[in-house]
Amino acid sequence: MRTEQVKRLLGVGGMVAGLVLLASMGFAQETTDAADTTRNFTVGDLIDQLQGFVWPLGLALFAGLVVSFYQFGTLTMETNNAKPLVGFRFARGNPEEVDKLVRGRANKGEMGRLLAILYAMGIRGDLNFHAEVDLITKVREERFASFRSWMIFLSDSAGSFGLLGTVWGMYQVFYFTGGVLDTQTTLAGMGTALVTTLVGIGISVMLNLFATTLESMFKRQLEQMYNKADDLRFHFVNRAQQKRQQQKSEESAK
Numbered sequence: 339m340r341t342e343q344v345k346r347l348l349g350v351g352g353m354v355a356g357l358v359l360l361a362s363m364g365f366a367q368e369t370t371d372a373a374d375t376t377r378n379f380t381v382g383d384l385i386d387q388l389q390g391f392v393w394p395l396g397l398a399l400f401a402g403l404v405v406s407f408y409q410f411g412t413l414t415m416e417t418n419n420a421k422p423l424v425g426f427r428f429a430r431g432n433p434e435e436v437d438k439l440v441r442g443r444a445n446k447g448e449m450g451r452l453l454a455i456l457y458a459m460g461i462r463g464d465l466n467f468h469a470e471v472d473l474i475t476k477v478r479e480e481r482f483a484s485f486r487s488w489m490i491f492l493s494d495s496a497g498s499f500g501l502l503g504t505v506w507g508m509y510q511v512f513y514f515t516g517g518v519l520d521t522q523t524t525l526a527g528m529g530t531a532l533v534t535t536l537v538g539i540g541i542s543v544m545l546n547l548f549a550t551t552l553e554s555m556f557k558r559q560l561e562q563m564y565n566k567a568d569d570l571r572f573h574f575v576n577r578a579q580q581k582r583q584q585q586k587s588e589e590s591a592k
Contacts, residue, residue, distance in 0.1 A: 398496040406548040419447030429572035460574040489549035500538015507531025
């Protein structure tokens with residue numbers, strides 16, 4: 339299995355594991371005074387202790403998941419569309435095969451459109467491919483940078499809401515008790531402080547994991563675009579050399 343496939347599987351596995359981890363968070367046990375029994379700390383208890391912070395934290399998680407899975411779908415479609423082009427060696431292909439493949443994939447994905455433009459340039463004898471590749475990859479990088487900025491914002495927001503919940507929980511402990519030890523109020527405040535911190539950090543780490551995995555996929559696609567542009571340029575170089583050799587053979591025959 340190729341390295342990029344392993345990375346992709348690990349990334350998807352990390353996404354699923356992160357969701358499962360968040361959903362099953364907090365399986366601690368507590369002892370009751372009435373009876374010497376224990377009960378599981380459920381997700382419902384977790385939400386109750388988050389109090390009002392469940393909404394901003396949930397919104398940050400939901401928005402991050404929507405943006406991440408949209409970007410993941412976009413990159414996956416691009417990878418699937420580029421597979422026939424990536425698997426074909428242009429430098430070794432004959433003109434008919436190259437022409438058929440490039441024209442057939444011209445409207446299928448970013449790489450297909452790029453190679454169609456480069457192929458038209460090569461037919462005209464212009465082999466300055468790197469300038470065109472740099473222009474197109476720069477546009478893609480700008481679009482991906484917008485996604486990365488949103489992920490950073492949502493990740494930082496989740497961590498900030500977790501910290502804010504910590505401050506609010508400590509405020510409950512010191513303000514609402516009025517200086518008098520109240521076990522119920524103290525435990526509620528400390529629970530809010532700890533749970534909001536835990537959930538905020540968990541969401542932040544999860545969103546960063548998603549963004550890092552998708553960035554790895556994106557960089558791999560850019561690398562493939564540069565490689566295939568060079569491969570196509572070598573194809574036209576070989577065609578020019580074969581044409582010159584053919585002309586020399588014809589002149590020698592005369």
